[in-house]
Amino acid sequence: MPLVAPASAPTADRAPLSAARADAIATSFSKQGLMTTFGAALTRVEAGEVEIAMPWSEGVTQQHGFFHGGAVGALADSACGYAALSMVGEGEAGLTAEYKINLLSPAKGERLVAVGRVIKPGRTLIVAQGDVFAEQDGRRKAVATMLMTLCVVRTLEHV
């Protein structure tokens, strides 16, 4: 029986990201004060997939000096949000309706990397999935996974 792609399909067959959309994402990201506070940077922007990384700093820790779960969530939140934004139409934006995150391991390391990926694009709703990794001593470990629902809104204002 022919098998269509599972929910976690690779993004290889997606249309390339337009320069205008890539610019819009970079501009929006630069306006997120929280990402600046985190020292976070967009490290990869593709159609349907966005990666954001942030270094460890005292200012993003929980009580044991690891990355705070809230920082892990915020990074994945932004990565999924921009992955969605990479796939909406002209003059549209994706607003986060909700997300669930499972913390898989202590977020311990020098750098945190969140990868957001659209697993179901839609005209009204977009579903995205995020994976967060902590890098330590040259190794990368999965520390969290997120499942997010976004609502597509028609507005030039929200881009």
Next chain:
Amino acid sequence: MPLVAPASAPTADRAPLSAARADAIATSFSKQGLMTTFGAALTRVEAGEVEIAMPWSEGVTQQHGFFHGGAVGALADSACGYAALSMVGEGEAGLTAEYKINLLSPAKGERLVAVGRVIKPGRTLIVAQGDVFAEQDGRRKAVATMLMTLCVVRTLEHV
């Protein structure tokens, strides 16, 4: 930089399922009245991955005659639960603590297939991921994705 497996890693490197554990899963499944009501069957049982399928019937529909979202959730729930049970130790069981499910498309078709997969085994908690597909006219479409947390309990009674 060496990259360790993402959360959705393939299960290829897992230890094979013991015959005793496979039996325990089959026995438990046969005792689930709801799965019998659904006409559901275990179609694949591996270490860390379990597939369950059910045919369409009037008795599992929502108001438009598609599979009810609750039936979709229940099938994924069982698939994830048994995937977890395939990986716990002797005399242990995995109790569902919670799950989140995103309904991606109308669950329309002749057969529903749920694949549950452990993405993070642990001594106390197990995280599993489920994908549900609807099959129609020889094609398979992703209709839902689930993220579940299970709690490992030490008891011969709960297996």
Next chain:
Amino acid sequence: MPLVAPASAPTADRAPLSAARADAIATSFSKQGLMTTFGAALTRVEAGEVEIAMPWSEGVTQQHGFFHGGAVGALADSACGYAALSMVGEGEAGLTAEYKINLLSPAKGERLVAVGRVIKPGRTLIVAQGDVFAEQDGRRKAVATMLMTLCVVRTLEHV
């Protein structure tokens, strides 16, 4: 400081449910094959709040004879869905986008009661909350809590 209602506000100040809408809900419910299979009944329908109950039967159990988590989820799913349907406009319907459910206690008893409640009505999205109780020997115990997102769609077909 004046305090506005929290997310779990009482529904007392909502407009009463129209007879047409109450009929639409009863009709839709009667068409859900799964609810018939469960022997479930609408026990209360108000604007923004719906209660559904089902008796215990062999056909809805998990391997220990308790209500199956999937049945618990399905009942809450329907209760939240109809709570949402009670609040959408003429010719609109609420489609379940996703939900999360926490199983709080074993669902053991003679009857299961799910109460769905809209906590955030909206033109595009509705957020509902569900509580499921098991009744045994004249006592009612909370066994699960659900948080659901629905998408409002404009169609006479989906009511």
Next chain:
Amino acid sequence: MPLVAPASAPTADRAPLSAARADAIATSFSKQGLMTTFGAALTRVEAGEVEIAMPWSEGVTQQHGFFHGGAVGALADSACGYAALSMVGEGEAGLTAEYKINLLSPAKGERLVAVGRVIKPGRTLIVAQGDVFAEQDGRRKAVATMLMTLCVVRTLEHV
């Protein structure tokens, strides 16, 4: 029929918080670099219920100058985590396993207040619920609701 408390029961009948536990929470909070970065403060600590507030600042915004959804999530995360910590036994801690958050309204205002509340204490798992409010011009509006699962661990180290 006698009705036992729903999942969102008031916390009135809980044992008062011990001074030692209140100290442990204050100490842990003061070590969370992220809360310091946010300018957040513990504004209420009771057995099973904790409130945390943070003022608006440029450093916690999303691209439109509202509170970033990730900051909203992080505040609720900490409030729920400390609500859980207020209820575990001597030498125990509550580690966040997962949470789901629904963003209900734009988080716009001068101050953000998160209230975390244990809705199901347990020896192995704790379920908490969080509500986040934005305050603006003397009014308080619900902007998010969270449902969290924590795992109780036996260790003096994690308090």
